[in-house]
Amino acid sequence: MDNENITAANENRxxxxxxSEALTAFTVGWTDPDNIAQILxxxxxxxxxxxxxxxKRSENAQAFYSENDDVRTVGSEFKRVGYDGExxxxxxxxxxxxxxxxxDEVAGDDWQERYVQTLMQRLLRNELRRAVSALDxxxxxxxxxxxxxxxxxxxxxxxxxxxxxxxxxxxxxRLLLGESAWDVRMTCxxxxxxxxxxxxxxxxxxxxxxxxxxxxCEVLSSRYQSAPSQKTQxxxxxxxxxxAQSSISKDEPSNLKRFFTPMDEGSAFRVYSEEHAKYTDxxxxxxxxxxxxxxxxxxxxTITEEGA
Numbered sequence: 001m002d003n004e005n006i007t008a009a010n011e012n013r014x015x016x017x018x019x020s021e022a023l024t025a026f027t028v029g030w031t032d033p034d035n036i037a038q039i040l041x042x043x044x045x046x047x048x049x050x051x052x053x054x055x056k057r058s059e060n061a062q063a064f065y066s067e068n069d070d071v072r073t074v075g076s077e078f079k080r081v082g083y084d085g086e087x088x089x090x091x092x093x094x095x096x097x098x099x100x101x102x103x104d105e106v107a108g109d110d111w112q113e114r115y116v117q118t119l120m121q122r123l124l125r126n127e128l129r130r131a132v133s134a135l136d137x138x139x140x141x142x143x144x145x146x147x148x149x150x151x152x153x154x155x156x157x158x159x160x161x162x163x164x165x166x167x168x169x170x171x172x173x174r175l176l177l178g179e180s181a182w183d184v185r186m187t188c189x190x191x192x193x194x195x196x197x198x199x200x201x202x203x204x205x206x207x208x209x210x211x212x213x214x215x216x217c218e219v220l221s222s223r224y225q226s227a228p229s230q231k232t233q234x235x236x237x238x239x240x241x242x243x244a245q246s247s248i249s250k251d252e253p254s255n256l257k258r259f260f261t262p263m264d265e266g267s268a269f270r271v272y273s274e275e276h277a278k279y280t281d282x283x284x285x286x287x288x289x290x291x292x293x294x295x296x297x298x299x300x301x302t303i304t305e306e307g308a
Contacts, residue, residue, distance in 0.1 A: 005100050018283075023271035024263070026113050027120060027284070034222070036124040042218050043176065044131040044258035044290050045246045049092065051261050057086045057293060092261045096285030097122060103278050112282060116271055119284040123269075125224060127258070130290050132220070132234055134256055135176075138295035139240060140167075144304045147184050149191030154200060154211070160241050160299045161212060168297030170253065172243050173214050178235030179221040181303050237303040243294075255294050261287035 032038070072078050097119050101111070108114075142163070145156045157175070165171040177185070189201035200211075209217040226232035244254040263270045263286075274281040 018272040018274045020112075020271045020273040021265070023112060023116050023273060023282075024265055024267055024269065026116060027269040027271060028265075028267045030117060030120065032121065032124065034121060036121060036128055036222060039218055039220055039222070040124060040128045040131055040258065041246070042174065042216065043128075043135055043242075043244070044256040045244050045254055046258045046260055047247070048262050049259045051287065052089070052091045053259060054087055054089050055257075055291075055293060057088060090259065090289055090291060092259055092287040092289045094285060094287055095123065095126070096283055098281050098283040101280050101282065103280070112273065112280075115282050116284055119282065120269060123284060123286065125222065127288065127290070128222060129224065129234055131256065131258065134290050134292055135240055135242060135298065136238075136300065138255060138292045139242070139298040139300035142299060142301040145239075145301050146304050147188045148305065149188055151188060153185045153188050156301065157212060157239065157241075160239070160301060161214075164241050164297040164299045168243070168294075170243055170297060171213065172241040172297060172299070173216070174242055174244050175209065175212060175214055175217040176235070176240040176242070177217070177219050178238050179219055179233055180237040181235070181239050182219045184237065184303050184305060239301055239303070241297075241299045243297060253294055255292065255296075255298050256290060257293055258288055258290050260289075 067079070070079055099115050099119060101115060142160060145153070147153045147156075161172055161175075186201045189197040192198075203211065205217045205219060209215065220233075220235040222234050223231040224234060242255045244256065247254075260268055262268060269284055269286045272281075272283040272285075274283070
């Protein structure tokens with residue numbers, strides 16, 4: 001767009017006069033057509049907090065202690081135990097983008113809503129890439145898996161899940177595959193002449209989650225513009241296993257959480273519209289931080305195809 005530019009939002013530029021209540025209300029009812037928000041919440045469940053907050057990293061071993069001296073004798077007290085962990089202070093970061101729209105490029109009555117949607121999708125895509133990077137940073141990389149028409153891809157996934165459970169004591173409940181990984185798995189199973197392989201290749205995500213004793217399985221197909229003429233898959237041929245719960249608690253054992261600060265209006269985003277003689281600056285902002293609250297039991301492997 002020749003006459004439209006997106007720039008990083010500068011917090012001190014804004015004032016109450018530029019705040020748009022109508023456009024902010026639009027963000028509350030807006031549904032992301034590309035489901036970026038859904039996959040973001042899958043990887044890093046959202047938790048509402050104040051700008052500054054504290055959470056506790058639990059000591060994993062304490063959750064699995066076992067004793068044989070929990071029997072109370074008459075007149076005595078029960079054995080006293082405790083659970084503690086490291087308290088961490090964090091804050092949510094102010095993030096946002098501004099787009100300048102020239103008056104000559106305005107079309108339709110809903111042009112402002114359309115640009116707000118564009119900015120929100122871009123901000124969510126930024127958050128998604130941060131979440132994937134954070135997940136990758138805490139994952140233990142296993143040896144690459146070589147999948148072909150003569151191998152069993154699902155056996156590699158089961159082994160990864162059991163390895164994670166042995167470390168953390170909690171079996172991962174979510175599985176994340178890149179679009180290419182999902183495609184290679186289906187191709188390998190479709191090449192095998194057996195009813196079991198055919199059935200496995202035809203499984204929907206929910207069926208695959210049930211097979212692996214998981215709560216959910218997702219495929220990340222989102223792409224981003226990595227070069228002027230090139231788009232790149234955010235995940236590609238990687239497979240991740242991790243634990244996450246959709247909860248508003250700061251201290252439950254999800255590996256990643258996306259802490260966000262709701263605006264005064266109750267929305268996750270706030271919109272400003274700054275009018276000028278020949279153009280309008282539209283800004284969308286939010287406050288969030290993606291934090292690794294536990295790095296135990298996160299596993300990853302990358303697929304290599306035989307002959308590739």
